[in-house]
Amino acid sequence: MTSALAPHDRWRPLVMGVVNVTPDSFSDGGRYLGAKAACDHALTLLDQGADWLDIGGESTRPGAEPVSADEEAERILPVIEAVLAVRPDARISIDTMKPEVAGAAMRAGAALWNDVTALSAPGAAELAAKLGCHVCLMHMRGAPRTMQDAPVYDDVVTDVARYLGQRAGAVMAAGVARERIVLDPGIGFGKTLAHNLALMAALEPYAGLGFPILFGASRKRFIAAIDPSAADAGDRLGGSLAAALLAARAGAAMVRVHDVRETVQAITVQAAILEAKDTGR
Template identity: 45%
Template sequence: MSLSSQLSLPLRQGCLVWGKRTYMMGVLNVTPDSFSDGGDFDSLQAATQQGMAMAEAGADILDIGGQSTRPGAADVALETERKRVLPVIAAIRQQSQVPISIDTMKSEIAREALLAGADVVNDVTAGTHDPDMFSVVAQQQAPIVLMHMRGTPATMQQLTQYEDVVAEVKAYLRDRAETAIAAGIDARKIILDPGIGFAKTYQQNLEILRRLAAFRELGYPLLVGVSRKSFIGKILNRPHAKERIWGTAAACTAAIATGACDVLRVHDVAAMGDVARVADALYRG
C-alpha cells in the first residue's frame, strides 16, 4: 500500500485526506508578469480580495507567489519577492484560516512566509535552487511540494531532451524526495508535482498526463498543475490563457481519471471545483 493511500496531511484548517477527493490549490500570483494573470493581483488590496474570493469559492489551499516561473522569466531580487508576498500572506491570515502555500525557490522567503502564517512551501525547483531550502522546511516542520524542472524558467524550454520523459521525471522526483527526507523533512509531508509545462514539450506534457498513474508508484500524493497552460492553448488554438477554461476542465478531468491526482493547482477555483466533484464521483467510485 502506498504512502499516500494511508495518510492525511493536517493543516491549520482541517486536513487533506489522500484518496478521499481531489483538493483545490488556488493560484494567487502577486506579480506583474505571470503568464496568465500577471498584473491582475499585484497590489495588496487586489491580491487580498482575490485570495479571500478563492477561499470562499472552495480553495483548500491558496498558493501565493511573488516571482513568475513562466518560460523565459528572469529571477527577481529577494527583497522584491519579499515585498510582494509577505504583506499578502499577513493580510489574508488576519481575515481567514485558509491554508496558504508559499510558491518560492528561495529559502529565506520560505522561512519568512512560514513565520508570517503560511503553511506549505511549494518549490518548483524541488530544493535544487537554494541549498538551504530543505533545512528551513525541516526546521519549521512544514509540508513541501517538490516539482520537476530542468534549468531555470529562463532556460528550461531549451532542456527538453528525454529518452523516456515519464521514467526520467519519476526518477528525479524519487531522488528529490529521498534527499528531502535525509535533510529531516517528514516523508508524510512531501507532495510531488511532475511539472507540466516546465522543461517539457507539447507532446511530453500529453505523455505525462496519459501516464500519470506511473507516479503513484512513488508512494506520495501528487499535485498536478495544468491550469490555462500553453499545451491547452495549442490544442484549442487559444493564444490567450484566460480563454482556456474549458480545455483546463478537460485536462483536470483526465488527471483525476488516472487515479493519480490528489491536488489540482488552478486559477478558476469555483469552476474546477465543480469539475473535480463530478470527476471524483465518476472515477473515485
C-alpha cells in the first residue's frame, strides 16, 4: 500500500469524511448543495480529523435518479477547487460513476476515484490508469434505482469477494497499479440486512485479500432495520460508530463516515485500549 491508503497503525484506519453536494442524498440531502456550504463543511471535517474527503455530486441512495455528467461536474468542481485553495494538502476522493466527471475532478486536484460500479463503465479502467489516481472498487448489485429490489446471492461473502477480485484483476490488466487499489464490499448496496451482517462478520478475512479495504456503513438503513427508532438517518450515530469500531478491529484501511469528530474519537479511544491490552498495561 502507498502511504495515501495505509492506515495510521494497526488499530486506527484512515477516516474519510463524506461531502454530499446533492439535493437528495439519504443522510443530508440538500444541506451542502451550494459550493460555499459544501466547502465550509469539508473544511470542518478536515479540522475534525478527516484524512480524506469524499466529494459526490450524484446521490446513490436506493431509488436515486441519475444526473447528467455536466450537472454533476458543476456541483463538485467548485468545491474541490475551493477546498484546495484553503487546504492544498487535503486529500480528495471523487465519488462518481462517470469517467468524464472523474477525469475533470482529477484535473482539479482530486486523487482517488471512488466508484460504486467498480470502474465497469466503458473505458473507465483505462482512464484511471492514464490518470494515475487511486481507485476504490465497490460492489453493488444492480443500479441505485433498483439495487434494493429483492437482492439474492448464492453466498454473499463469496460472491462479493469473487466480484471484487475479478474487478481488481481487470483494472490492473488495464494498467492501474495494484498499490493504488482499495476495495469496498458495498454495505447497503443491493443487500438485505442479513447480507450486510454477513459481510461485516467476514470483514477480517476480507482485509486479508491483499488489498486495503474501505468500509462504509455510516448512517445506513440497516441500522434502522436493527433499531426501528432510528428511522431518521440523523439518529444512527450509535450504530455507525459500532460499525466503524468493528471495521477498525477487523483491519480495514479506511472508514467512510459522516460524523468525523465522533468517529475519530471512538477509534482513537478503542486503539488506546487495544494497545494497552497488547502490552499488558
